[in-house]
Amino acid sequence: DGGITQSPKYLFRKEGQNVTLSCEQNLNHDAMYWYRQDPGQGLRLIYYSQIVNDFQKGDIAEGYSVSREKKESFPLTVTSAQKNPTAFYLCASSIWDTDTQYFGPGTRLTVL
Amino acid sequence: KQEVTQIPAALSVPEGENLVLNCSFTDSAIYNLQWFRQDPGKGLTSLLLIQSSQREQTSGRLNASLDKSSGRSTLYIAASQPGDSATYLCAVRVIDDYKLSFGAGTTVTVRA
Numbered sequence: 001d002g003g004i005t006q007s008p009k010y011l012f013r014k015e016g017q018n019v020t021l022s023c024e025q026n027l028n029h030d031a032m033y034w035y036r037q038d039p040g041q042g043l044r045l046i047y048y049s050q051i052v053n054d055f056q057k058g059d060i061a062e063g064y065s066v067s068r069e070k071k072e073s074f075p076l077t078v079t080s081a082q083k084n085p086t087a088f089y090l091c092a093s094s095i096w097d098t099d100t101q102y103f104g105p106g107t108r109l110t111v112l
Numbered sequence: 113k114q115e116v117t118q119i120p121a122a123l124s125v126p127e128g129e130n131l132v133l134n135c136s137f138t139d140s141a142i143y144n145l146q147w148f149r150q151d152p153g154k155g156l157t158s159l160l161l162i163q164s165s166q167r168e169q170t171s172g173r174l175n176a177s178l179d180k181s182s183g184r185s186t187l188y189i190a191a192s193q194p195g196d197s198a199t200y201l202c203a204v205r206v207i208d209d210y211k212l213s214f215g216a217g218t219t220v221t222v223r224a
Contacts, residue, residue: 004155031210042116042201042214043156050210058211090155100146101212103155 003027004104006091011109013078013085021076021107023091030096032074036060037088037106046089049074050096078109086111114139114206118215126223131189133218135202140180143205147176147187150199150217159200160187164207192222 004025013019025032031050035043045058049068063082068074074093078085088108092101115138125131135145144163148156160169160176162185168177173190189196199219203212 006155040121040216042216043203043212044214045211048210056210088153092156100158100161102158103148105155106153108153 006104006107013111016080018079021089023074025072025093029093031094033092034076035090114213116204116213116215118218122219124221129192131192133187133200135185137183137204140183141207143207145185146203148201194222194224197222
């Protein structure tokens, strides 16, 4: 089956810890994205990657980091510098940055 | 900066009634507009994508219109069913920008 997978579904973090959220796609898409969703708000773009070994900051990149070493993988690290990380995180991909984006099932991160 | 607004935030209708969901945006220089569906705790599913040169798109019971000059899009869902209960989000891509700007969504409940 082609699609986007995110793991874990739920993640709990203690204050001061870094955590990494996984995003994998087997759609052969070039572009991948990370969004954050908070209750009552639209999705906000964290990071974006058009090709392997290249990525750009979105609107709310502070406290986050990414890598794109393989076309199919785009992990997101939430660092201790992110002051309010509790949120629902969504990964997406598209053939190119102008096409329909396909979303994964999301990871809910809670800071204890 | 593109601002996307969806009103109302929530809507409840009896089964069989037609649904009308509104999306407004501030910058009319758009590349395309997408409507997504999101079920509770899940990722987004693309419903319809309208290119800036188009006035509407249809898929089954769904019809989306676009009026760039007035900065508005409307999603119509005919003969609503309880399975249509979800949050519907619109997202706009501006020309020469890779980012999608999302509205906060309209949460729809269809009562059996």
